[in-house]
Amino acid sequence: MTSLTIAKALNEGLRAAMERDPKVLLMGEDIGKLGGVFRVTDGLQKDFGEDRVFDTPLAESGIIGTAIGLALRGYRPVCEIQFDGFIYPAYDQIVSQLAKIHARSKGSVKMPVTIRVPFGGGIGAVEHHSESPEAYFAHTAGLKVVACSNPLDAHFMIQQAIASDDPVMFFEPKRRYWEKAEVDVTASPGPLWQARVVREGTDATLIAYGPMVRTCLDAATAAEQDGRSLEVVDLRSLSPLDYPTVFASVRRTRRAVVVHEAPSFVGMGAEIAARLSEELYYEMEAPVLRVTGFDTPYPPSRLEEDFLPDLDRVLHAVDRSMGY
Amino acid sequence: MTSLTIAKALNEGLRAAMERDPKVLLMGEDIGKLGGVFRVTDGLQKDFGEDRVFDTPLAESGIIGTAIGLALRGYRPVCEIQFDGFIYPAYDQIVSQLAKIHARSKGSVKMPVTIRVPFGGGIGAVEHHSESPEAYFAHTAGLKVVACSNPLDAHFMIQQAIASDDPVMFFEPKRRYWEKAEVDVTASPGPLWQARVVREGTDATLIAYGPMVRTCLDAATAAEQDGRSLEVVDLRSLSPLDYPTVFASVRRTRRAVVVHEAPSFVGMGAEIAARLSEELYYEMEAPVLRVTGFDTPYPPSRLEEDFLPDLDRVLHAVDRSMGY
Amino acid sequence: MTLPATAAPPAAAPETTPVATSTSAGPELVQLLTPEGERVSHPDYDVDLTDDEYRALYRDLVLVRRIDVEATALQRQGELGIWAALLGQEAAQVGSGRAMRAQDFAFPTYREHGVAWCRGVDPLKLLGLFRGASNGGWDPQEKRFNLYTIVIGSQTLHATGYAMGIVKDGAVGSDDGEAAIAYFGDGASSQGDVNEAFVWASVYNAPVVFFCQNNQWGISTPTDHQTRIPLYLRAQGFGFPGVRVDGNDVLASYAVTRKALDDARNGQGPTLIEAFTYRMGAHTTSDDPTRYRLASELEAWKLKDPLERMRSFLYKQQLVDADFFGQLDADADALAARIRKGCLEMPDPDPLSMFDDVYDEITPLLEQQRATYEAYLSGFAGEGHS
Amino acid sequence: MTLPATAAPPAAAPETTPVATSTSAGPELVQLLTPEGERVSHPDYDVDLTDDEYRALYRDLVLVRRIDVEATALQRQGELGIWAALLGQEAAQVGSGRAMRAQDFAFPTYREHGVAWCRGVDPLKLLGLFRGASNGGWDPQEKRFNLYTIVIGSQTLHATGYAMGIVKDGAVGSDDGEAAIAYFGDGASSQGDVNEAFVWASVYNAPVVFFCQNNQWGISTPTDHQTRIPLYLRAQGFGFPGVRVDGNDVLASYAVTRKALDDARNGQGPTLIEAFTYRMGAHTTSDDPTRYRLASELEAWKLKDPLERMRSFLYKQQLVDADFFGQLDADADALAARIRKGCLEMPDPDPLSMFDDVYDEITPLLEQQRATYEAYLSGFAGEGHS
Numbered sequence A, B: 001m002t003s004l005t006i007a008k009a010l011n012e013g014l015r016a017a018m019e020r021d022p023k024v025l026l027m028g029e030d031i032g033k034l035g036g037v038f039r040v041t042d043g044l045q046k047d048f049g050e051d052r053v054f055d056t057p058l059a060e061s062g063i064i065g066t067a068i069g070l071a072l073r074g075y076r077p078v079c080e081i082q083f084d085g086f087i088y089p090a091y092d093q094i095v096s097q098l099a100k101i102h103a104r105s106k107g108s109v110k111m112p113v114t115i116r117v118p119f120g121g122g123i124g125a126v127e128h129h130s131e132s133p134e135a136y137f138a139h140t141a142g143l144k145v146v147a148c149s150n151p152l153d154a155h156f157m158i159q160q161a162i163a164s165d166d167p168v169m170f171f172e173p174k175r176r177y178w179e180k181a182e183v184d185v186t187a188s189p190g191p192l193w194q195a196r197v198v199r200e201g202t203d204a205t206l207i208a209y210g211p212m213v214r215t216c217l218d219a220a221t222a223a224e225q226d227g228r229s230l231e232v233v234d235l236r237s238l239s240p241l242d243y244p245t246v247f248a249s250v251r252r253t254r255r256a257v258v259v260h261e262a263p264s265f266v267g268m269g270a271e272i273a274a275r276l277s278e279e280l281y282y283e284m285e286a287p288v289l290r291v292t293g294f295d296t297p298y299p300p301s302r303l304e305e306d307f308l309p310d311l312d313r314v315l316h317a318v319d320r321s322m323g324y
Numbered sequence C, D: 001m002t003l004p005a006t007a008a009p010p011a012a013a014p015e016t017t018p019v020a021t022s023t024s025a026g027p028e029l030v031q032l033l034t035p036e037g038e039r040v041s042h043p044d045y046d047v048d049l050t051d052d053e054y055r056a057l058y059r060d061l062v063l064v065r066r067i068d069v070e071a072t073a074l075q076r077q078g079e080l081g082i083w084a085a086l087l088g089q090e091a092a093q094v095g096s097g098r099a100m101r102a103q104d105f106a107f108p109t110y111r112e113h114g115v116a117w118c119r120g121v122d123p124l125k126l127l128g129l130f131r132g133a134s135n136g137g138w139d140p141q142e143k144r145f146n147l148y149t150i151v152i153g154s155q156t157l158h159a160t161g162y163a164m165g166i167v168k169d170g171a172v173g174s175d176d177g178e179a180a181i182a183y184f185g186d187g188a189s190s191q192g193d194v195n196e197a198f199v200w201a202s203v204y205n206a207p208v209v210f211f212c213q214n215n216q217w218g219i220s221t222p223t224d225h226q227t228r229i230p231l232y233l234r235a236q237g238f239g240f241p242g243v244r245v246d247g248n249d250v251l252a253s254y255a256v257t258r259k260a261l262d263d264a265r266n267g268q269g270p271t272l273i274e275a276f277t278y279r280m281g282a283h284t285t286s287d288d289p290t291r292y293r294l295a296s297e298l299e300a301w302k303l304k305d306p307l308e309r310m311r312s313f314l315y316k317q318q319l320v321d322a323d324f325f326g327q328l329d330a331d332a333d334a335l336a337a338r339i340r341k342g343c344l345e346m347p348d349p350d351p352l353s354m355f356d357d358v359y360d361e362i363t364p365l366l367e368q369q370r371a372t373y374e375a376y377l378s379g380f381a382g383e384g385h386s
Ligand SMILES: Cc1ncc(C[n+]2csc(CCOP(=O)(O)OP(=O)(O)O)c2C)c(N)n1
Pocket: B029, B058, B060, B082, B086, B089, C111, C150, C151, C152, C184, C185, C186, C187, C188, C189, C215, C217, C218, C219, C279, C283
């Protein structure tokens, strides 16, 4: 067991993946000498060489487009998009090319491309550095979308994503990069696509992923003082979404609150609420509530604490849910 | 009253908008001499000149990016994207630039840009020509998203979209372009953002937009034979979404089925189901059901009738709803 | 020091009605065969083919055109949803396609039927795509010919990435080296992706050839709406060589592509080839070119027909006789008949196949949708997703 | 005819460790003032400014650097979230900014504090952005200076579209004509958008100047990872002029930009200017350049400091005296003090303002979210969205 930050756990995960398979390549802007703006690739170019860890020209469509070509050549590219808000120039290559090539070729071409995206707010950044674009990709058939929330998952999920023969959008909770936990790197992880109950409770289920898992755990701890027992489900995978785990939890608690930073309108929370409402129609005591970023562009950072769901807003929603 | 197809109604609407305001420009690929691949801009270059109706280089990011600059200069550009599947190269310009400029500038810069997108399937086309990308844009704060379903709306909604000082994604139901109806071009239309009950009924509400409105109306007619009375709501505007009209309908019928061609996962149907489930929690007799395209890439066109919701699948869902 | 524009700005503002596109390509055009079928020499390029090879090239041209004609007819009869004809571009495609060596990899758009032919892709696979029965259906790795790519320009980055992989594999730097070739059109040259591909290919010195078929039109848009200088000059801005070849001359297309591919495989990096040619038909069977171009333009280009000039050459060189043409006609007829039959008999795909290859392993959601739809199809109302 | 590459392919494969970026720009560099402050002549460019104007340019350089230094300090003290310093690029920015005429419109990235200064944007507005109090806050139309644009390259298309609008308005073709100027970096040159802007600007012959500050780095990535030939040559591929100017020479930057803008306003279309300069500081206050570049490189560039050479020039020309410098120092101090005070006193925006300008008219959803959040803030649990 070693104590690792999420950033370091990812770094070690990338290292392990590269050691295991010589076809794994890391590519992106400033990932070499600099180690990426978040240092997630720190030291990897030094150890694996500039052939396997390389800085690209400044063009996101180029990054994903050439990664597709490299995958066709048998490589397993891991692309870093520097910040969430800079993924859009690559949108066509992701949703029209990468996502569809497996289906287009009737399975004859695999696309083992991982796209790492530091996402979400809370770091006091300027515009475009705090976005949560996951719903766009979850709505896209052919992509898999995951988000890690803690060092252990970070370490294993990145390796599993790289090992996947499908393209994986890998969302990293940038404001949690420096949070630490003990990681047993020798553990054997469960399936990548499985959600996990990260805290058990009986009164309501908080459903979250990425940076909001910590927020929900904190909310659950706070709720305990008020004698309220909240269960927290970390989705881990957004697409495919592990509904059996979510259903099982909500069947027990009969109440659900979905929490994410992205705006609510046509967001992940909408999908989860719609599905839960349908499948657990006779079993819930309250409608699924959503606690999300507002349906505005991400605001200037002096307002981000207002924009982002926090412990109080989560608990407020739990109160509302209990009121039904 | 004249009998017009949707394509012609749009053409006349564009003409009226251009006559009204000399700042209105049409731009896009092949919209000039050719009149666009669907002839929606037929004859407009001839009548308004190449200065106001112009063919662009083949680059969608360029189309939207330069439209933003033209808007900054006081113009009201109406951009045609040739097919739904070709909008993604412009994604950054749409979601990171166009959508945010008004907020970024605290309202000092208006962005009266209309983006016309022929969307949806059913025309036997090859890949990328049958997509329904509306959810991506509806999830994006700062954009307005509308879809017309009939000639009358086509005629007025396009004019209203152009007159709007906000950017509007204007989705046109390509497989319905040649459907005809009587249009009174002297009528005064209601607000652009309002949904409309296009058929009254009492047993359940079908909620649709664009090409699926016709499908739902046909389903409602067919259901009548079975003694079932279905109400049909045409959303017209997806963002903002006119929930009051939807709520009022579903309060009456107590059952709702949302129908769209786009995949279900994190689609428009999810949003509507989530919101209805929350707001009408005590008032509905069944969960909101979704009838949608499958969560696959749009299939080769020989399979599109399987992929696309049709009358039977809609009625099947109504049956399921009535079963609760 | 100011760099002078390589061409003067257009005299007329570009928003005025474009004049008919150019039928003359300028002196920079590499040509080995005149429109009259005269063999001419060029200081930098030459071919030295056997008689069989010359005949084989002509055979390719004829068969490829026949495939195209047959497909167009099938579309007219409602058997295909649409067809994008290569009519007029046979020489550019056969020349470049035959210039590829076995180990090279091609990245086509949607009109490269002639290149597909050279790579051994069954024409029926192409028809299957335009019929809506598949999105291609050949194995790109096996044919070393990628699937058709319809989003304009995107395949140029795939080719460049593939070529970067060639370098990583050490499969560059000798005559056995590998190379990639990306096909795209004059219209595509405006796309960001294509220009990013130029950046990447030059920075990584990737073994990729950019083969631009300038057929003078992007649907209804003439090339002067995409660029104000000849397209092969675009490469100058990125620091690699550009060359304009007569795309209606199969020998020149062969020679120029062969050299560019060999340069690439030998570690010399990318080349941009502009094959100056003409789309003699409509953009696709859905298109009506009479709305935007003059009949006289087509007439002028007919005089440069790629088949005619090779035919004249073969005649003049006395490489062919009536038997040759008789046999070729018979072969073309047989090919057309096979295609027609195959198309008419082509089964629709199984609806449930839609769910199968979205992911490497089917997801629970798709499994459920598949099962529900299967039940629905067999008349049993399933539960769940309707 | 094969077009030879304008530069030989890189000798080393690009994936090897890049050498330190070049400090010498080659003979094509337009220079009017040597690093030692000697006035030199150039066949194509000249300036003829009054003594007051020379002094004013120097004053700009000093004040702009002072703003930058103060902002960096404020960031260090936690008052700004981040700051992107212009240190080293003052001459390129002040030269080009002052070359603009009143009617011209600038499209900056995020580092154009010197241009903002020339356009009369209050530096506090810039600080407000980096503090997170706004995304800018000046009126682009009033200042004829667009808001900062952070998504690399996207503003080049906005500038081009704006310039197309100038043509449509007939505001081109004379000395009173208007022009747009788009700022971007060496890294940005790789983006599809920038190259599309080149396509559009050339095809429409738009009055836009592309001003690329090649400061040798895009964060940690040296320019040779973005291009293998000098960047000003990119314009060749699109058929318009490119010029490389000494970006540390305020006079040359002024002269070259003035000419390009005047050409544009007169209907000559676009020009690409590569201002060869150096980012003397970190990419932003979050960056640590010691991880990727050598201290010696910075030392070499310090000898070309844009302020020093103008200062020497003024001395040599005897245009200044101790009083001038005394007054300038006092002015700079006052400016810095004002900025510091303004920054410390800058109020946070009203949280509810978040909802107000998303649309021209607030939507029901936002109205509801606003009302709910207002109630929430005031301690009353509202209904609806939490
Ligand atoms: C990104 C994108 N935008 C638009 C289209 C629609 N479209 C199909 S072909 C075409 C013109 C292509 O012209 P060119 O590149 O010259 O190729 P050609 O058809 O002449 O072979 C257009 C605009 C598309 N397929 N992809």
